[in-house]
Amino acid sequence: xxxxxxxxxxxxxxxxxxxxxxxxxxxxxxxxxxxxxxxxxxxxxxxxxxxxxxxxxxxxxxxxxxxxxxxxxxxxxxxxxxxxxxxxxxxxxxxxxxxxxxxxxxxxxxxxxxxxxxxxxxxxx
Numbered sequence: 464x465x466x467x468x469x470x471x472x473x474x475x476x477x478x479x480x481x482x483x484x485x486x487x488x489x490x491x492x493x494x495x496x497x498x499x500x501x502x503x504x505x506x507x508x509x510x511x512x513x514x515x516x517x518x519x520x521x522x523x524x525x526x527x528x529x530x531x532x533x534x535x536x537x538x539x540x541x542x543x544x545x546x547x548x549x550x551x552x553x554x555x556x557x558x559x560x561x562x563x564x565x566x567x568x569x570x571x572x573x574x575x576x577x578x579x580x581x582x583x584x585x586x587x588x
Contacts, residue, residue, distance in 0.1 A: 516557050524564040527555060
């Protein structure tokens, strides 16, 4: 009984193969999805990073991709000389700069003030 049902199912269940046109349309749709969701945003990010690196000037505070913070003291071609501490300078490639550092954001300032007040109150008691 089981064998007859299995043979019967295979005879009727022959899948139709897709046409070449249908396969090409599916492939084109997949490539379009990859372009709009992966490639295009990455290219935009790379252009923004290149523009930021080109706009660097002496005195800017930057953060490197490795997490080192410093102030630009000189620019030589594709190299930057960063002052990471008083009297300590390192030479890095321009493209290693991850971000420009601005002053401390307001949320961090308010949190720091609250923490300082809290510790002062504990000392006063």
